[in-house]
Each structure stands twice: as C-alpha cells, then as structure tokens.
Amino acid sequence: MLIDTHCHLDSEYFPEGADETIARARSEGVTGFVCIGVGSPAQARCALDLAARRADVWATVGVHPHDAAQFDDAQEAELLGLAQQPRVVAIGEIGLDFHYDHSPRERQEEVFRRFIQIARQLKKPVVIHTRSAPEETLRILSEEKAADVGGLIHCFSENKAFAERALDLGFDLSFSGIVTFKRAVDIQEVAAWAPADRILVETDSPYLAPVPLRGKRCEPAHVVHTARFVAGLRGVSLEQIAEQTTQNATRRLGVSAVLN
Ligand SMILES: [Zn+2]
Ligand SMILES: [Zn+2]
DSSP states (O other), rough: OOEEEEEOOOOOOOOOOHHHHEEEEEEHTTTEEEEEESSHHHHHHHHHHHHHOOOEEEEOOOOGGGGGGOOOOOHHHHHHHHHHHEEEEEEEEEETTTTTOOOOHHHHHHHHHHHHHHHHHHHHOOEEEEEEHHHHHHHHHTTTGGGGTTTESSOSSSSSHHHHHHHHEEEEEEEOOGGGGGTTTHHHHHHHSSOOGGEEEEBBHHHHHHHHSSSSSOGGHHHHHHHHHHHHTOOHHHHHHHHHHHHHHHHOOOOOOOOO
C-alpha cells in the first residue's frame, strides 16, 4: 500500500481520464492520491471535483511559481473559496523556481508569501516547490512562520544541509523519481539518512518518471519504483517503506490508504 503524495492528473496529461490512470495505479498497490490543483482556478476546481467524488483522492489548491505572473485578485478570491473545502488537504504547490524563471522573481516571492499566509489562516499544511532558490525559499518559510502549519518539500532535489534546515522548520521530505537517477547522489544521500518518520514518496506525474521508466510519461503507478529504490537505499523492505510513508502521509496530510 502506497500513497502518491503529489500527482497532477489533469486531462491534458491523461486524456484517457483520471479514473483509468488511478485504476492502473491501484492494481500496483497505490491506494491514495494527492492531486495537485495548480495551473489555473479551473484546474484547481478539476482536482477538487475528482477528490469530491473519489474516496481515495485528495486535492491541494495553490499557485505554482511558474504561474505567479498571471495571478490576480479575482484568482485569489476563487482559490480561497476552493481552499476551504474539506477535501483540500494542503495549500500548494507554492514556492520559488529560479531555474526556469517563468514569472519575475519578485512576483514569485509575493505570491509565495501570500499563500503561506492563507495556509496559516486556514490551518492547512503547505506543499513547497523549490528550484535553484534554496536560500530564498528557507528565508521566506522562516519569515512567514510557515512552521506554524508545516508541510512538505515536494520533489526533494536539494542537499543534506538544506534537508536539515527544512526538517527543523517542520517540513517533511517527499522523494520523486529524481532520486532514482544515476547522478542524483546528494538526493540519494538524503533519502538514505532522513528520519524515517519524515519521508514521503510521490510521482509528480506526468513528469520525472523513475528509472527504469525514465523519459516516459510518469503516472501514479510508478511511485512503486521510487519507493523500492528508497527502500534499497535505507536497507529496508518495500513493505516497510510503504507502511512508514503511508503513516507519515496520514500524519502530515490526513490522507490514508483506501482499500476499495
Ligand atoms: Zn513542483
Ligand atoms: Zn507538481
């Protein structure tokens, strides 16, 4: 039993429909799905609709740093309404992406800060996206008192020094298919070392399929490969990693394995 704590199931990525994608994952033993509602308010609504009609899906609502430039007051009002729904278990993904710089950096920071405030107001954890902005991300998390709600660093791709500081701030570490890549030595070091009660696994589908499927469209069924790899790094069984990360997801996000 595994939970994919971060997947994008939008129809543009999975034209066959989310139910079919989920059925394939369920047949591999993946029994819970956190569907990320970013891109636009319409996409957030889709994630929430899916979560509302399926017991094994939960949603998040937020503004990806890539989309910060388009974010405006009308979007905020709509997203705030959605974020209050009980099936929305976290705010995100939010954060900084200074690698692609799809939105101006100052605007990314403003929107990031705004959504940490919203999360604190709603008392929901935050899902953090951070790329090429480690110091800025940690500084904002600290200045905005994100530790009040905690959350997770999704698609963890930093080093051990960053991991230690993120853990201190109340953030768990979620590993995606990237950890299986040959050159991801720093990430593997963190996945082997991190406290057992602070790790999660995810796909970030449709991107970043784990080895041996690297380069293919990634889907929630593939989280099994990532979990098996992390188990190998830690010298435990796949079953142990599945049980531990499922417990962690329950504690962090209030989601659980849904058997049928
Ligand atoms: Zn992300
Ligand atoms: Zn994502």
